[in-house]
Amino acid sequence: xxxxxxxxxxxxxxxxGWGFYKREPNGELVGGTIIETEAYDQTDAASHSFxxxxxxxxxxxxxxxxxxxxxxxxxxFCVNIVTGKKDSGEAxxxxxxxxxxxxxxxxxxxxxxxxxxxxxxAKICQALNINRSDNSKIINNSDIIxxxxxxxxxxxxxxxxxxxxDIDRLWRFIAELES
DNA sequence: AGGGAGATTTTCT
DNA sequence: GAAAATCTCCCTA
Numbered sequence: 001x002x003x004x005x006x007x008x009x010x011x012x013x014x015x016x017g018w019g020f021y022k023r024e025p026n027g028e029l030v031g032g033t034i035i036e037t038e039a040y041d042q043t044d045a046a047s048h049s050f051x052x053x054x055x056x057x058x059x060x061x062x063x064x065x066x067x068x069x070x071x072x073x074x075x076x077f078c079v080n081i082v083t084g085k086k087d088s089g090e091a092x093x094x095x096x097x098x099x100x101x102x103x104x105x106x107x108x109x110x111x112x113x114x115x116x117x118x119x120x121x122a123k124i125c126q127a128l129n130i131n132r133s134d135n136s137k138i139i140n141n142s143d144i145i146x147x148x149x150x151x152x153x154x155x156x157x158x159x160x161x162x163x164x165x166d167i168d169r170l171w172r173f174i175a176e177l178e179s
Numbered sequence: 180a181g182g183g184a185g186a187t188t189t190t191c192t
Numbered sequence: 193g194a195a196a197a198t199c200t201c202c203c204t205a
Contacts, residue, residue: 046197055191070189072188073189073195073196073198074187074198075187080197121197121198161197163197182203183203185201190196192195
């Protein structure tokens with residue numbers, strides 16, 4: 001996990017293939033393999049940290065390996081993994097994971113039976129039950145778990161989505177899935 | 180299968 | 193007061 005201190009862009013690429021989970025109160029793991037990420041840092045007009053530290057983005061200025069949960073569009077939560085050195089204001093948005101553990105719980109929470117369980121940042125938070133109360137938690141020192149990759153993926157870089165500024169950076173990383 | 184609108188409220192200016 | 197690192201539904205083909 002030392003690579004998380006390297007900076008958001010490097011970390012975003014290297015996080016592809018890692019397992020991301022939340023541990024339920026009863027010990028059950030819910031989550032799966034990360035297959036899509038986006039990097040945000042302080043040089044980046046699309047980043048919450050661009051204009052400096054605020055009440056909301058304060059976790060982005062913490063140590064690598066915490067999580068930053070934000071609320072957006074009046075109804076959705078999204079999770080980031082904080083990267084870089086303390087006070088650098090960077091993080092990696094987890095955009096998509098492969099549902100592998102706790103699928104039944106995910107289906108209940110998402111009210112979906114098969115597709116679309118975790119293929120979007122707000123969907124992941126819904127499926128894993130991540131919300132404001134998880135903000136600033138330390139990964140692997142709480143109920144938020146990150147596990148090393150089991151297999152390697154080929155990775156595609158693209159432009160990020162859902163932003164209006166700095167749209168040309170190729171800071172979105174997607175695992176190529178074999179069919 | 181793809182596009183457009185509406186939902187809904189926090190956050191910062 | 194406006195915009196927001198989004199999702200779902202409903203429409204058209």
